[in-house]
Amino acid sequence: MSAVRASVVSLAVLASCCVALGQQSETLPPFEVHNKLPRHSGDYLPRRFRWSPCQDLKQALKVFTHPVLPRRAYVVTVATVYRSDDAGASWQELPKLQRAAVGQVSHLEFAPDDPEVMYVASTTRGVWRSDDGGRTARLLASATEGLAADSVAGVYVYPADLTFRTLLAVHGDSATGISVSRDSGATWQVVDEGFHVHRLVCFAPGKQELYMVAAKKDEPDVLGLYATKSLGQYWLEVLREGLLTDVAVEPDGRGLLVTTSDSGIYRVTGGGDVVRKLGHEDQRWSSVDVTWGSHADSRMTCLYAPTGQGLVTAAGDDLSAYQVQSEGLFVGKFVREGALVRANATGDRLFAV
Numbered sequence: 001m002s003a004v005r006a007s008v009v010s011l012a013v014l015a016s017c018c019v020a021l022g023q024q025s026e027t028l029p030p031f032e033v034h035n036k037l038p039r040h041s042g043d044y045l046p047r048r049f050r051w052s053p054c055q056d057l058k059q060a061l062k063v064f065t066h067p068v069l070p071r072r073a074y075v076v077t078v079a080t081v082y083r084s085d086d087a088g089a090s091w092q093e094l095p096k097l098q099r100a101a102v103g104q105v106s107h108l109e110f111a112p113d114d115p116e117v118m119y120v121a122s123t124t125r126g127v128w129r130s131d132d133g134g135r136t137a138r139l140l141a142s143a144t145e146g147l148a149a150d151s152v153a154g155v156y157v158y159p160a161d162l163t164f165r166t167l168l169a170v171h172g173d174s175a176t177g178i179s180v181s182r183d184s185g186a187t188w189q190v191v192d193e194g195f196h197v198h199r200l201v202c203f204a205p206g207k208q209e210l211y212m213v214a215a216k217k218d219e220p221d222v223l224g225l226y227a228t229k230s231l232g233q234y235w236l237e238v239l240r241e242g243l244l245t246d247v248a249v250e251p252d253g254r255g256l257l258v259t260t261s262d263s264g265i266y267r268v269t270g271g272g273d274v275v276r277k278l279g280h281e282d283q284r285w286s287s288v289d290v291t292w293g294s295h296a297d298s299r300m301t302c303l304y305a306p307t308g309q310g311l312v313t314a315a316g317d318d319l320s321a322y323q324v325q326s327e328g329l330f331v332g333k334f335v336r337e338g339a340l341v342r343a344n345a346t347g348d349r350l351f352a353v
Contacts, residue, residue, distance in 0.1 A: 049311065049350055051328035056091060057082060060353040063342050064108040069115055070345040074134065075353065076105045083134055087349045094134040102128050102137060107154040112205050113164050121152040127169055127185065141169070141181065146188030149175035156200045158231060160208040168231075170197035176217050180231070191232065196220050201247050201256060209271050211256060213244060225258060227272025238272040246287040246340060251299060259285035259303065265319065278319050283308040287340035291347035302350060304341040307333055311341060311352065 059078040066072040075082045081097040084090060097105060103122035111117035119140070120128040126142035143150045151174035158166035169179040177193035194217050201211035208230040215223050224240035225247065242263030247256055255269035264281040268274070283305040293300040293315065301319055303312040310326030329352065341352045
């Protein structure tokens with residue numbers, strides 16, 4: 001089945017963050033040395049999550065967790081952006097990122113070389129930059145500077161450029177192509193104009209390969225997953241099975257997990273050359289995230305089916321071992337399209353909207 005995008009009317013909004021309970025044993029196991037790196041060894045209690053609503057966050061749209069600061073997270077609402085520095089226990093509004101100031105925020109990107117620098121994509125007013133975690137912001141680029149459109153669906157730091165001066169912006173339905181800046185946003189050019197690109201998926205610094213969730217210009221309603229070995233090279237069509245809902249990079253960089261709302265979950269490796277279906281077709285998965293698990297070299301996969309089982313944590317290469325973790329989490333038929341889950345950098349806090 002082709003991945004024709006659903007047009008479900010938003011009927012309800014869930015805005016909640018979870019508190020992790022019993023995620024590790026009371027006494028930390030001893031360190032052992034493995035490949036010259038310190039590792040925890042010993043038995044761990046399985047992580048159990050209990051959810052509680054963030055009552056002050058109304059009309060939440062998206063959540064972004066900081067990749068290296070585990071206590072920091074951001075929630076985008078219809079009107080503004082909130083920041084937490086205590087893993088969701090409290091939230092502070094960022095007035096400089098209000099809709100009236102920068103337009104509706106669509107995406108946040110964190111600079112790999114400075115935890116306080118982030119880039120802000122707006123649905124109406126281009127790309128913005130903040131050097132202090134969102135407390136202030138300045139306009140970085142608009143169509144006047146060469147962006148394909150002022151409506152930006154996402155902005156990304158290209159990881160292959162280790163100076164972190166190459167920025168990529170995508171525009172969804174508003175314009176074709178990827179806007180590229182190689183001078184930190186001063187000037188832009190548009191490439192790959194045969195696609196409406198809705199999202200880019202980047203790996204760790206130094207990695208050249210890219211994935212994108214996009215639709216061909218002549219088939220704008222059919223989303224697929226595409227891969228390229230490097231920016232500027234040919235895009236390989238990887239997956240157009242089912243209704244694609246989310247993509248997550250595995251923390252060890254081995255590949256991607258892709259969720260769909262009608263045909264289960266897929267793992268993509270080898271730069272898009274290998275696609276393996278993992279099953280789980282019985283749930284309408286809206287989101288996926290992957291983080292490090294509770295013991296050495298383990299991973300925890302978070303799968304979200306808000307109209308089904310709710311939040312599921314899974315392990316193993318085939319995700320066959322899993323636990324339902326929906327205590328306190330709203331689960332029902334009327335959940336808005338685009339509901340998602342994100343884990344913090346250490347995997348002991350989850351956020352769902």
